[in-house]
Amino acid sequence: MSETLTTMVADPAEKSPDQVKRTAPSRCRETQSRGLSQRARRAQGETVVSTLMAKTLAHPELISLAAGFVDATRLPVETMLKATGAVLADGKRARAALQYGTTAGYAPLRQAIFDRLLVADGQTAEQAGLTLGQIVITSGSNQLLHHVGEVLLDPDDIVLCAAPSYFVFLGIIESLGAVTVGVEADEQGIVPEAVEATLAALEKQGRAGRVKAIYVTSYFDNPSGVSVSSRRRPALVDIAARHGLYLIEDVAYRELRYRGDDLPSLRSFDAGGDTVIQAGTFSKSFSPGIRVGWGVLPRELVGPVLAQKGHLDFGSANFNQTLMAEVFARDAFDPHVQRLRDHYREKMNAALQAVDEFLRPIDGVRCESPAGGLYVWLRLPETIDTGLEGPLFDRAVEEGVLYVPGEVCYPREGVPVGRNTIRLSFGIQSCESIRDGVKSLARAIRRLD
C-alpha cells in the first residue's frame, strides 16, 4: 500500500500530467489581481457553493438534493420565542445579552457544552483531561475550523483529510496556502493504516515535517454519511499523538443519529487533552440561523485561537449565545433533537428506499446506508463523470434535480478524485420530493447510455 501511496502523494516540485488530472477541481483558484494579498488571490473565483446556488435560483422548479440545509419546517420557532421572551423580560439580563460579551464566549453556555460533552462521552472532567477553559464559543463551527487553520498552518503545510471530506474546510486549508492530502476512507471511516502509510510516503518525500493535523468528521460524515468505527477511534488518536499531530474532530452531526447507539468521541480517547481539537455546532441539531458553534481545544491552543478571535470579532454574538444557554436552562434542547431525529429518520429511509428502487438496478451503482446525518453518498460506474462540467450534471438539471458532484469533496493529493461520486442531501425536501428527485437522477443516468 505504501508504494501506491508514495506515487499518489504528489511531489510539489514535479507534477505529472496524470497527477494534475487527478487533482480535485478548483476550490481556490489563484488569480492575478493587482493589490490583493496572496491569500485573497488564492480564494478568488466562483466557489462550488455559489455555482450550485446560482443554478438553484435560476431553476426554482428543480428538486435540490444538493443544499446541506436543515429542514425549515422543523426549526425551533416556538422554543426560541419562549427563550427570547424570557431573556428580554428580565431587564438586567436583557441588557447584558445585548452588550458585547467575552472572546471565549458566554460562561453558562460554555458550561452547558462542557457538561453535555462529559455526559455524552461517559467521562468525568478528570477522565477527559478537560477544564472549562478549553471550551471556546464561535460563530458556527466553520469559524472555529477557520481559526484552527490560521493558528496551525503556514503555506505548504499539510493536513491529512479523509477522502472525501467536508469541502468547505478543504477550501479553508487551501486558501491558507496549505495542502490537503487525502487518506483512504471506507465504510468504517478513515483507515488508520492508510494514515500511517500516507505519513510514511510523505516522509520519503521529505515532507513529513509539514504535516500538522489530521481532519475527520467522526459522526455521519459530510459527504459520505460514514461514522468512524469504535475500533478505529482510539487508533486514530494514538497515531496523531505518536506523530505529534493534532487530530481535528468535526462533530457537526453527532446529535443527528437515527439508528444505533452513540459512540464516544475521538476526543474522549485523548486522556492528555493535548491532541484532539473538537469542532461542534448547533447549526444542524438546532438552528443554523443562530450560528453558534464551539471548540474543545488542547490547552496550548486556547491562547492562540483566542488571539485570532480577538482580532476577528472579540467574541461571537452574545445575544445568540445567551439564547442558546436559555434553551438548555429550559431543558428544551433534547426534546427538540428527539423530534428532529424522528423526522429525519423518515427522510433518510425515503432516500434509501428510492435509491434501492431507482438507482441500484443500474449496473455499477453503489451506496452505503448511513445511520444518521443529512447525506447519502453514491458511487456510479467509473465511466460516468458526475462533475459540474460532465454530461450527467446538465442532464440531471434537465430532468429536474440538483446534486453535489462528489469531486469537490476530494483533497488535492493522495487519493484519486472520485469523479463518479455524488452527494445527495435529504434535509430540506419532503419524502415525496426526495423520491421524485432520486427517480429523476436515475432517468438522467439512464439517458447517458
Ligand SMILES: Cc1ncc(COP(=O)(O)O)c(C=O)c1O
Ligand atoms: C462537517 C461540517 N462541519 C462544519 C460545518 C459548519 O457548520 P456551522 O458553521 O454552521 O456550524 C458544516 C456545515 O455544513 C459541516 O457539514
